[in-house]
Amino acid sequence: MIVLGIETSCDETAAAVVTESREILANKVLSQLAEHAPYGGVVPEIAARSHLDHIDRLVAQAMEEAAMDLAALDGIAVTGGPGLIGGVMVGAITAKTLAQVLGKPLINVNHLEAHALSVRLVEPGADFPYLLLLVTGGHCQLVSVEDVGRYTVLGTTIDDAIGEAFDKTAKMLGLPYPGGPAIEAAAKRGNAARFDLPRPMLGRPGCDFSFSGLKTAVAQTVDRLSAEGPGAGELSAADIDDVAASFQAAAAATVLDRARNALAAFRATHPGTPRLVVAGGVAANRALRTALEGLAGEAGAVLSAPPPELCTDNAAMVAWAGVERLGRGLTDPLDFAPRPRWPLGDVRAEPA
Ligand code: KG4
Ligand code: ZN
Numbered sequence: 001m002i003v004l005g006i007e008t009s010c011d012e013t014a015a016a017v018v019t020e021s022r023e024i025l026a027n028k029v030l031s032q033l034a035e036h037a038p039y040g041g042v043v044p045e046i047a048a049r050s051h052l053d054h055i056d057r058l059v060a061q062a063m064e065e066a067a068m069d070l071a072a073l074d075g076i077a078v079t080g081g082p083g084l085i086g087g088v089m090v091g092a093i094t095a096k097t098l099a100q101v102l103g104k105p106l107i108n109v110n111h112l113e114a115h116a117l118s119v120r121l122v123e124p125g126a127d128f129p130y131l132l133l134l135v136t137g138g139h140c141q142l143v144s145v146e147d148v149g150r151y152t153v154l155g156t157t158i159d160d161a162i163g164e165a166f167d168k169t170a171k172m173l174g175l176p177y178p179g180g181p182a183i184e185a186a187a188k189r190g191n192a193a194r195f196d197l198p199r200p201m202l203g204r205p206g207c208d209f210s211f212s213g214l215k216t217a218v219a220q221t222v223d224r225l226s227a228e229g230p231g232a233g234e235l236s237a238a239d240i241d242d243v244a245a246s247f248q249a250a251a252a253a254t255v256l257d258r259a260r261n262a263l264a265a266f267r268a269t270h271p272g273t274p275r276l277v278v279a280g281g282v283a284a285n286r287a288l289r290t291a292l293e294g295l296a297g298e299a300g301a302v303l304s305a306p307p308p309e310l311c312t313d314n315a316a317m318v319a320w321a322g323v324e325r326l327g328r329g330l331t332d333p334l335d336f337a338p339r340p341r342w343p344l345g346d347v348r349a350e351p352a
Helices: 033-039 044-065 085-102 111-122 162-172 179-189 212-228 237-269 286-299 316-327
Strands: 002-007 012-019 024-031 075-081 106-110 130-135 140-147 150-156 275-279 302-304
Touching: 002 044, 002 085, 002 111, 002 316, 012 044, 012 316, 024 044, 033 044, 044 085, 075 085, 075 111, 075 316, 085 106, 106 111, 106 316, 111 130, 111 140, 111 275, 111 316, 130 237, 140 237, 150 237, 162 179, 162 212, 162 237, 179 237, 179 286, 212 237, 237 286, 275 286, 286 302
Parallel strands: 002 075, 075 106, 130 275, 275 302
Antiparallel strands: 002 012, 012 024, 130 140, 140 150
């Protein structure tokens, strides 16, 4: 089985070809970073227009890299939501057109499901069930993954997503967008003990997250430092590095505390050694990964993390979710509606 995947839900235009036997025959990703950077965040209209300009070429390049004709495909998978609706519509209309013209099955993939299943593309031993920590720019969730289309959300953020907190902190520090990699680099040089920032939800029962209090504390710290700084409104390089390090430590401590509770809850209902899977763009963060390795060791769990290029948005994970769904006979009609909001708990595994 060979599936083409298409991803256009945020600021990456992507096309990939993946097989049932876990070969990634092509994985093309075009980042729109430079187009959004001047605005310090993703501008939906610019994103949609850019997807439209590039998606046909990316699909052609993916097929060329996979060295096959469209006719050789067994299915077309596309992110049908959640995401910026203009972009999702560009991907959906592209996939629907290909499916109709080629007479191939169409698979409407939930973007979060694609992140959730991505580990199985690279780790054949990652059997169901497992506990997923999904950390992206738009989401922060702990999910019990029971099977394809069977997800129980154990906890979610009550305000900001963790990636958003990284991005906003970076913006306050004058670091480039996207903030995650910039914060991580600055944090390596900084002193995490210099600022005692709040660790939201720490020690509370349950698995929900919160990042807005931490964000406010960063804003107050930055205001205070810039009033004292070298010039009006300026931070010294050491201040920037220390705030970044203190923020990253607080964010990681919160995630670790919530993941610890989720592991205990998962264990109570699933016998055997639990597997903790971390996925999404923020899973590229080394400090967070190291902290999670420590947690897994302490809790007797196995930690799995897809490689960074499969953690940030890509179409290989969409194609793989397509393989998983198509293999179970789960296809979708040509008139499915793209969705800006589509919680993982609403994803189903019944044929359409
Ligand atoms: O999964 P993703 O590529 O897109 C969404 O679906 O949101 O995640 C993007 C997020 C951004 O907020 C970005 O700042 C963050 O992932 N990110 C990181 C790192 N690399 C990317 N956050 C922390 N550390 C990183 N190294
Ligand atoms: Zn994503």
